Amino acid sequence: MLLPYLSHGTGGKRYVLIDRLKYYGYTEDPLGKRTEEMTLPELEQTFINLEYKRETAWKT
Known part of the structure; x- marks a missing residue:
């Protein structure tokens, strides 16, 4: 069955994003x-926003 594999993959991505956000103190x-x-979409958007803020902070 492919369905459990897909749900495991997205769950894995969630935990990777949570770990990365924690690394940044979020x-x-x-x-x-x-x-x-x-x-997952909330985590992805939060991570994108945080990365953008970090990049623009380096440029100023």
């Missing part, structure tokens, strides 16, 4: 939602 959003409670 554990919850401004409203208090913890990274472990976020969906």
Whole structure:
């Protein structure tokens, strides 16, 4: 069956993003939602936003 493999893959990506965000010191959003409670799209968008802020901080 392919379905369990796919769900494991996206779950793995979630945990990778959670670990990366924790490395940057991000554990919850401004409203208090913890990274472990976020969906994969929320984690991806948060990571993209954080990376953008870090890049622009280096340029200024």
